[in-house]
Amino acid sequence: MLEGQYEAKKVEDKIYKLWEESGFFNPDNLPTRHKKPFTIIMPPTNANGNLHAGHALVMTIEDIMIRYKRMEGFKALWLPGLDHAGFETQVVYEKKLEKEGRSRFKMEGAELYKEIWAFTEENKTHIRNQVKKMGASCDWSREKFTLDQDVVKTVHKTFDKLYKDGLVYRGKRIINWCTKHQTSLSDLETSDTEQQDKFYYLKYGPFIIATTRPETKFGDKYVVMHPNDKRYAEYKEGQKIDLEWINGPITATIIKDEAMDMEMGTGVMTITPWHSGVDFEISERHNLEKEQIIDFYGKLLPIAGEFAGMKILEARPKIIEKLQQKGLVEKIEENYKHTVKTCYKCNAIIEPQIMNQWFVKMDPLAKKAAQAVRAKKITFIPDNYRKIFLHWMDNTIDWNISRQIVWGIPIPAKICDSCNAGFPDLDNKVIACPNCKKPVRADKDTFDTWFSSGQWPLVALNYPDKKDFKTFYPTNVMESGADLIFKWIPRMVIFGLYLAKKVPFNTVYLHGLVLDAKGQKMSKSKGNVINPLDLIEKYGTDALRINLVVGNTPGTSLPLDENKIRGYKNFANKIWNASKFVLMNLNDYSPKTKVVYNAKQKKILKDLQKIVKNTTKQMDSFKFYLASEEIYHYFWHAFCDKIIEEAKPALIEGANKKQRQATQQMLLEVLTTNLKLLHPFMPFITEEIYQQLPVKGKKEFLMIESWPK
RNA sequence: GGGUGAUUAGCUCAGUUGGUUAGAGCGUUGCAUUCACAUUGCAAAGGUCGCUGGUUCGAGUCCAGCAUUACCCACCA
Numbered sequence: 204m205l206e207g208q209y210e211a212k213k214v215e216d217k218i219y220k221l222w223e224e225s226g227f228f229n230p231d232n233l234p235t236r237h238k239k240p241f242t243i244i245m246p247p248t249n250a251n252g253n254l255h256a257g258h259a260l261v262m263t264i265e266d267i268m269i270r271y272k273r274m275e276g277f278k279a280l281w282l283p284g285l286d287h288a289g290f291e292t293q294v295v296y297e298k299k300l301e302k303e304g305r306s307r308f309k310m311e312g313a314e315l316y317k318e319i320w321a322f323t324e325e326n327k328t329h330i331r332n333q334v335k336k337m338g339a340s341c342d343w344s345r346e347k348f349t350l351d352q353d354v355v356k357t358v359h360k361t362f363d364k365l366y367k368d369g370l371v372y373r374g375k376r377i378i379n380w381c382t383k384h385q386t387s388l389s390d391l392e393t394s395d396t397e398q399q400d401k402f403y404y405l406k407y408g409p410f411i412i413a414t415t416r417p418e419t420k421f422g423d424k425y426v427v428m429h430p431n432d433k434r435y436a437e438y439k440e441g442q443k444i445d446l447e448w449i450n451g452p453i454t455a456t457i458i459k460d461e462a463m464d465m466e467m468g469t470g471v472m473t474i475t476p477w478h479s480g481v482d483f484e485i486s487e488r489h490n491l492e493k494e495q496i497i498d499f500y501g502k503l504l505p506i507a508g509e510f511a512g513m514k515i516l517e518a519r520p521k522i523i524e525k526l527q528q529k530g531l532v533e534k535i536e537e538n539y540k541h542t543v544k545t546c547y548k549c550n551a552i553i554e555p556q557i558m559n560q561w562f563v564k565m566d567p568l569a570k571k572a573a574q575a576v577r578a579k580k581i582t583f584i585p586d587n588y589r590k591i592f593l594h595w596m597d598n599t600i601d602w603n604i605s606r607q608i609v610w611g612i613p614i615p616a617k618i619c620d621s622c623n624a625g626f627p628d629l630d631n632k633v634i635a636c637p638n639c640k641k642p643v644r645a646d647k648d649t650f651d652t653w654f655s656s657g658q659w660p661l662v663a664l665n666y667p668d669k670k671d672f673k674t675f676y677p678t679n680v681m682e683s684g685a686d687l688i689f690k691w692i693p694r695m696v697i698f699g700l701y702l703a704k705k706v707p708f709n710t711v712y713l714h715g716l717v718l719d720a721k722g723q724k725m726s727k728s729k730g731n732v733i734n735p736l737d738l739i740e741k742y743g744t745d746a747l748r749i750n751l752v753v754g755n756t757p758g759t760s761l762p763l764d765e766n767k768i769r770g771y772k773n774f775a776n777k778i779w780n781a782s783k784f785v786l787m788n789l790n791d792y793s794p795k796t797k798v799v800y801n802a803k804q805k806k807i808l809k810d811l812q813k814i815v816k817n818t819t820k821q822m823d824s825f826k827f828y829l830a831s832e833e834i835y836h837y838f839w840h841a842f843c844d845k846i847i848e849e850a851k852p853a854l855i856e857g858a859n860k861k862q863r864q865a866t867q868q869m870l871l872e873v874l875t876t877n878l879k880l881l882h883p884f885m886p887f888i889t890e891e892i893y894q895q896l897p898v899k900g901k902k903e904f905l906m907i908e909s910w911p912k
Numbered sequence: 913g914g915g916u917g918a919u920u921a922g923c924u925c926a927g928u929u930g931g932u933u934a935g936a937g938c939g940u941u942g943c944a945u946u947c948a949c950a951u952u953g954c955a956a957a958g959g960u961c962g963c964u965g966g967u968u969c970g971a972g973u974c975c976a977g978c979a980u981u982a983c984c985c986a987c988c989a
Contacts, residue, residue, distance in 0.1 A: 208951070395986095402989090413989055427989090464989085472989035481987085541988055587916065591984080594915070598985090686984090716983095722924080754925050754937070758917085760983090762924060766938050773951040784948035821928090828926075832936065847948080 205786060205895065209779035211743025211772075214891045219335055222890075227907055229342045230278040234907065241277035242678040243269055244663045244708075245341060246687075247286035247349055247656060250323040251295040254333040256717040256725060256763055257684060259735035260755075262337035263748045264714060264827065265682050269340055270883040271822050272679075274910040280675055281340065282663050284347040285327055289611035289652035290386065294548045296322055296610070297384075308385070312609040312647070319610045320350075333736065338744050338886045340906065345671070347663045349655045350612065354662040358655045359615045361702060363627045370564045371604075373618075373625035377476075377483040378603050380556040381546040382501040386607040387560055388546065389651060390600070391690055393553050395542045402539035403523060404469075406531045408446030408455060413468040415541060416475075417522045418515050421507050422494040423448075423473035426455050427485060429463035432470050449526060450508040460485050478555050493557060501554055559623055561614060561648070565599035572596050572696040575706050581696065584712045584825050585758040588688050595689045604651045611649030619643045657694030660707035672703075681708040685715055685758050712825055715760035717751075722762045733763055745885035746771040752884060753831045774835060775888050778881070781843050782892045785870045788854045794899040798865040807846055811873055815911045818880055827884075834880045842873055871896065876911045 226232040230240065243265050248258060265281060273279035296319050297307055307315050327348070334341070347354065365371035378387040400415045410426060426444070428435045442457040455473070462485055463470065476486035476493040486493055498504055503518055505511045510518045526532050544553040573596035575581065576589060583589040605614060617628045619636035625646065626637070636643050655662070660678055664671045677699070683691065692711055699707030718724060719731040726732065738747045750768045755761045800808070814837050821830035852858065853866040875898050878889040882905050893905035902908045 205948095208949080390985095415989085464987090468989050470989090474989090479989090481989085543988095585917095591916065594985090689984090720924090750937095756926080759925085764924065764938070767924080769951080770938065773949095776951050777949065780949035780952090782948085787948070824928085826928080829928085832926080836936075843949085844953080848953095851947080 205779060205783040205892065209743075209776045209888060211739075211745065211775065211887065215336070215338070215744055215887045218887050218890050219338065222340065222904065222906060223335075223343070225904060225906075227273075227904065228281075228340050229344050230280045233273070233278060236276050237273070237278045239277050240280060240675050241269075241272040242280045242282070242675040243680050243682060244660050244678050245281060245283045246681075246683050246691075247284040247347070247659060248330050248334075249288035249291055250285040250326045250330065250348070251288055251292040252326060253329060254337075254735060256733050256735050258333075259337060259738075259747065260714055260717050260751050260761070261682065261684075262334060262339045263751045264712070265680075266337070266339050266341075266748075266886070267752065267827055267883040268680060268682070268712075268825075270886060270906065271910065273340070273906065274879065274882065274908055276909065278674075280342055280345070282345045282347065282675075283334065283339070283341040283343060284659070284663055285323075285330065285349070286652065286656055287323060287348070287350045287611060289649060290384070290388075290392065290548070290606055290608060291652065292319060292323065293608045293610040294384065307609075316609045336736065336739055336744060338748065340886070345663075349652075349659070349662070351662075353665065353668075354655065355612050357662050357666060358612050358650065358658060359627075359629050361658060361698065362615065362650075362654075363629055364702075365563060366627045370568065372562055372564065373559055373623070374562050374601075375557060375559050375623065376562065376601075376603075377480055377555050377557050378560055379544060379553045380499065380558070381549065381551055382499065382554055383549045383551040384546060384608070385499065387556075387558060387603055387605065388553070389603055389653075392547050393544045394547045396545045396550065397540060397542045399538045399540055402536035403526075404533040404535070405526060406533055407448070407471075407473060408444045410471045411469045411533050412471055412473050414472075415539065416478075416515075416519075417449075417526070418503060418507070418510070418518050419475040419478050419496050420473060420522075421449060421503075421510075422477075422496050423475055424453055424455050425458045425486070425489075425491055426471060426473050427458045427460050427463060428471050429461060429465050430459040432463070432465050434470060447529065447531070449522060449529075449531075458485065458489050458491070460488065477557050480555055483555070483557070495557070497554060497556075499554075499556065559618075559625070560603050561605040561616070561625065563602040563604055563654075565602055568697045568701060569596040569599040569693070571700050572693055575696065575700060580706045581708065582710045584710060585756070588685065588711070588713055588758065591688050592693060595693055602651075604654045605646075605648040606651055607648055609649065611652060612655055614646045614648050614650055616646040617643040618646050653691060653694055656691060658698045658702070660695055660699060661702055666703065676703060676707070677705050678708045680710045680712055682712040682714070685713040688713060710825075713758050714755075715758050718760050718762045720762055720764045722760075738763075738765070738768060742768045742772040743775060743887075745775050745888050748886075749774070749831055749835070749884045752827050753835060755828050757825065774839065775885065777839055777843060778885070778888055778892070781838070781847060782874060782878075782896075784847060785874050786895065789867055789871065789897060792864070792867045792871070792897060794897055796864050796868070798868045799861070800865055800869065801862075803849075804865060804869045807869060807873065810841070811876055815876065815880065819910070822883075830880075831884050834877065834884070838877050838881070842877060846870070846873060871898070878905060879908055879911050882906070882908075 269279050269281040300307060379393050380387055402413060402415055403417055404411050404413050438457045440457060440459045444455045446455055474482035474485055476482045477495045478497060496504060496506055501515055503510050503513050573593055576592055615627055615629045616625055617633050618625045619641055621641040622639040624636055624638045664676050666672050695707050723731060746768050750771045818830045818833055850866045850870055853862045878893050882889040890905045
């Protein structure tokens with residue numbers, strides 16, 4: 204019997220354990236009616252911390268889809284996983300080391316790797332428990348980690364295949380270098396920060412050039428202007444000009460390039476190809492010499508003469524002082540506003556550097572991804588993300604996949620320092636460079652984490668092994684945060700098409716951010732982070748889950764309001780009490796009794812059919828926000844407020860027996876159907892109640908009941 | 913500079929192909945209560961649907977422009 208108020212804590216862990224023991228999370232164990240596969244691969248959770256509110260939303264939405272499809276009779280697989288999350292995790296661990304007064308730069312790579320491995324193992328245990336707390340009905344027997352041996356093996360093979368197909372190359376290109384973390388970063392791993400600096404106008408021979416970074420100017424021997432700039436028409440491409448510069452006389456060469464903006468500054472600039480993206484491109488176009496001025500720790504190299512060895516910011520005023528003494532400073536503009544690229548993790552200013560790195564040639568791969576999307580092989584929810592995807596795929600730049608960190612999948616390659624060649628060597632056999640015959644060394648770098656997570660749907664299903672892959676690939680839905688529309692989603696499409704020749708999923712469902720009650724982004728620095736486990740503790744998982752769904756349209760961010768969650772806790776209690784009432788009146792009920800419904804009862808059941816039909820339609824079109832709201836409303840304001848209230852007279856002592864039986868049957872029918880409809884959203888309470896109902900043809904679990912028709 | 917959204921009740925948001933008096937949750941106010949539930953019930957207040965114009969018999973919904981706002985991308989000598 205149900206008693207008192209609903210107490211989530213007494214129910215949730217117990218029910219989850221029962222489900223887990225049933226084995227039904229594993230589609231192979233589902234009853235025979237479950238034939239057609241339905242698959243969601245869980246986005247791999249970063250194994251470097253705890254679940255946050257965003258994860259709670261992921262778990263809720265995906266579990267709703269899976270439970271719904273499972274009840275509909277699909278062979279439902281929801282495959283959980285964890286990501287080593289390369290740089291992200293290493294940064295988290297480095298912060299931990301810093302707190303302990305240690306540094307990764309004083310550690311052996313292997314030692315650091317071992318420590319981070321232990322760290323992620325510990326996190327994995329916590330994360331699993333937290334995912335279970337959310338009620339996630341995922342198949343733990345298939346859990347994957349992006350550093351599992353078979354994953355590493357597949358990722359290595361992909362690298363090799365890309366190389367052989369000419370889609371991976373080792374290039375000496377300009378990259379984003381973080382001087383703190385000592386690694387290169389992709390463009391997506393940098394952010395823009397606005398800051399105010401002094402803007403120096405310097406006399407460069409007959410020209411005035413403006414710069415915020417005089418410390419890069421030591422090697423500047425090319426002066427660039429627009430070919431159509433009339434002010435400088437007298438100067439010809441390739442013309443040499445002798446002039447006095449920071450550390451003595453130099454010879455500058457005139458370059459004309461259309462990348463110049465005539466409106467900006469004086470319309471003339473000198474270039475530093477080693478430390479600026481734009482300058483690098485100009486120098487590539489004109490085949491100019493490039494020289495490194497700043498080392499990887501942000502210190503000036505010997506080319507800086509007396510300033511060599513100084514840190515940039517220390518050297519800057521001293522350089523200006525010297526230039527002033529030489530009369531080469533025209534003017535200094537204070538408080539010049541501009542933006543600089545910074546490391547998205549430590550906010551250190553990115554120092555562009557030219558380095559030998561591995562790159563993926565994106566254009567041919569992206570074209571195929573765009574083609575598949577244009578051919579409607581993938582549906583985006585909400586639809587406008589399709590445009591964003593295509594825009595991204597139509598404007599790609601080559602992807603730097605090497606990182607100078609230990610935490611990640613090692614790049615299985617050999618490097619020749621003599622001729623700068625690099626080539627895959629999966630079996631670790633090559634000892635001499637095939638180009639110049641000189642000895643080679645093993646590449647110490649690791650892959651960008653997106654290189655492996657980009658292959659996630661494949662490796663999660665043990666590709667190229669056929670068993671699961673054949674049954675569950677392509678998967679049905681990829682559900683993910685909207686911010687991953689260009690970081691992750693395209694890479695999965697690209698690798699899916701490249702390796703398996705099929706898109707990895709047919710639908711992409713994107714959810715927005717979970718914000719605090721005031722609509723602010725949650726962040727540790729603001730101190731407004733809400734821990735989902737605290738909410739579960741206070742209100743129960745079911746209340747949290749339905750709160751995350753009702754009224755939350757895909758792609759839109761959602762403020763997390765505790766008042767609202769409290770409302771859904773009340774709803775859980777309402778479900779509990781209504782069920783308690785129905786059960787209280789079923790003591791003389793038998794499912795075998797034949798009953799005849801009166802007109803009113805027939806109408807109630809007919810109305811219920813409408814609700815079922817509508818809800819199903821909304822579930823099928825991924826409108827969980829509407830489906831949940833409709834059931835909520837029906838349960839509370841139709842079932843409780845009207846149907847139960849109006850049924851009371853027929854249940855009291857001394858009422859007509861036939862009428863009582865028909866009323867019992869009707870109430871039970873409506874209640875059971877409601878529990879089924881509610882189950883994907885509020886799995887715990889509905890399962891607990893279902894277990895106690897005298898339902899005709901009852902299944903072992905509500906979880907595997909049939910979705911009402 | 914480019915892109916994508918948003919703008920509807922005090923707050924957070926729905927409103928499906930244009931069709932009577934525009935909805936929900938939370939909040940607010942009043943009343944009720946030995947009844948499954950006070951974690952309740954009943955009732956109420958509250959919106960010229962950002963602005964301007966257009967299409968239409970009819971516009972919150974479609975089109976154009978504007979304003980405000982959020983996020984994303986690029987550039988910044």
